[in-house]
Amino acid sequence: MKRELLDVCVHCGFCLPTCPTYVLTGDEAESPRGRIYLMSLAERGEASIGGAFTEHIDSCLGCLACVPACPSGVQYNLLIEAARPRIEEEAPRDTLFRRLVFALFPYPRRLRAAAVFGVLYQRIGIRPTRLLARLPARARALESLLPPVRVRDLFARTPRATLPAGSARRRVALLTGCAQRVFFAKVNAATVRVLAAEGCEVVAPRGQGCCGALSLHSGRDEEARRFARRTIDAFGDGYDAIVVNVAGCGSTMKEYGELLSADPEYRERAAAFAAKVRDVTELLAELPPVAPRHPVEARVAYHDACHLANAQRITAEPRQVLAAIPGVVLVDVPEAQICCGSAGVYNLLQPEAAEELGKRKAANLASVAADVIATANAGCLLQIGRFTSDGTPIVHPVELVDASIRGTGSK
Template identity: 65%
Template sequence: MTERTEPGFDALHPPSRELLDDCVHCGFCLPTCPTYQLWGEEMDSPRGRIYLMDLAERGEIELQGAFTEHIDACLGCMACVTACPSGVQYNRLLEATRPQIERNVERSRSDRLFRSGIFALFPYRRRLRAAAIFGLAYQKLRLNRLAERVLPPRLRATQALMPPVKLRNAFASLPRRVKPDGPVQRRVAMLSGCVQDVFFHEVNVATQRVLAAEGCEVLTPRDQGCCGALGLHAGREDHATKHAKRTIETFEKLPVDNIVVNVAGCGSSMKEYADLLADDPEWAERAKAFSAKVRDVTELLAELEPRAKRHPVKAKAAYHDACHLGHAQGVRAQPRAVLRTIPGLDVVDLPEAELCCGSAGIYNMVQPEPAAELGERKASNIRAVNPDLLVTANPGCLLQIGRYLDGDIPMFHPVQVLDASLRGRPLP
């Protein structure tokens, strides 16, 4: 932690005065802000948090205490960026503010340990696989019922998010190269992810199959690791920078047209590597070239001319916009367009579609109470449209929403639905 003798931000990349001054405090962000909708508190709205950042930038308030509480309460969902008529870049303001807190604010011992535990586990596939073994035993012994009674809220929320564990999938490997049957339309490399590859391995398998069926040669390097998304969104700049550089090193040597991501949070961060490494003369141009190649899988599929035959999937599918896909990347039309190429599939939107489900990276673990309120609210909005299935493009959303739907409605990634259609098979 940096030694502080004055209130306000330190000199290392504080939120810029120019970006702070863009906010005219009009209030268009308020209806889309999850925490403002929950509590109606001005300082828990985007414009309220910008006001706090403004005061801190001027050195008029300290970061310890109320400032940190209000910034910590922000999900970072970026719905306000979509809603803002003035083009305020709240995403850049938040990503400059959170590292200030991580460097300069003394958290409680329990908070430090809990956050450190998250970052010691989730970015590492080998550790996640070990956790999957424990998780399987935990589920078979039905310890979750006991945990609901005895664990503190954060640990209770974390264990409740655990998906049904399949060790066969958790320890499976993806083929390093998948070729299409016909001519190659596009050569791509795929990020397999951390949580995605261990707990949602079947989504990666479906992604490879769908891309190959649509004429892509797919390379999936074995030596890839965490992309740094969790660290970037939580203000752990060193973590994010280290993993971003490793990811660039892994993928930049591959002769591909695009780098494909099927996790909204990862794709959002990878598209921001150019900003993250802008001040590093060795990495700035490499990061810029890398980020220019990144595509969400639905974004890429929407660019390609459909090649494979679609078989009917007769179902009503509710589509949930993952915040880091819709708000952060602006990818909204493409997933819907891809799904609507499937005969018989009725794609419907949700009420309050702009509101976050409460997942938001590590938010549902470190802020379990508001995350639970948002999860219940999202589940109610899903049930309101009476769908046969829910489709969303982020594992965090699948885990969070699944907790509150409680198995009532099957949930899938868009590529799983398309994969079932291309293969002429029922959804799993």
């Protein structure tokens, strides 16, 4: 934690109403400026790593809503990314559940195998409510986040190469993701169809695995670097853009240059790779549409995924892409800047706070009476789906674009 970064904070409080944990608790230590104060104490050797320090750093979602809200330009993203590895080194929380999470979620094959058992559990049709109530909160959260999915969908594969409709305008590579390819293969399929319809040759490189997002956001930096190197190797060169349809993954991949800046073998490759990363809505906003759009008559509530809006500063592009669909009416959501509580694996490691935030987000979304909820992140899709009980469809924006191009409607 660099002193010069800590000293930028003047403790003005503009961050407070944007911070989910402060909004929930009103506790100063649960705010960005409170956490910066703790970091400053630790940097001066006046507070130990562990105990209260670890508790308040762990409770931060890393949503980064405080960054665009700060008038002083505090780089809280750099501060929290420096604090978490220090905890991993000096006061690791090596719990069985934490080991399970990081042994499962970054590995699509393992996650798919676990998901098969989850689907079979769902097919039983009877939830052991009394038993579930006795389980730890983390185990209950894991059970409740499993989306309705068919076994055959778990094994769907994105085509290795898809040719464009008409003349090629771009040659792009697609990150198929971890949870994305297992639980949201339909989003990947929609992404490929839309990009092909808009004149892109789409390649899904084989051998790609986790991009390192979960590890980086949890302070497991060396593990994140290992995943980053593997991703760079798997994708290779020869693309105009590297397309991502998961906000957290895109945010991390755009940081590869910084993540691998001390690696002489990968430094230049990582910077070149990061410069080509585009969220799918970002790329679609750059490309003047050529595929005709059919009407999708729907009121759409767009939820800003934190790592798209706050880390990548992409807010206008998804709205531009959705607004270009005939019949779509975008509606504003109250407390739009407050995180839904997903935040990578936060909803598993901090289930109580995540549940409060999930219910709050679902209530705000319900208040606008939308026909469809759209959000550009797999974790948000799972989290919002968990707490939305009125049957409102929850989709990725690219699925609505796909429905418009294909003329299949929104539902």
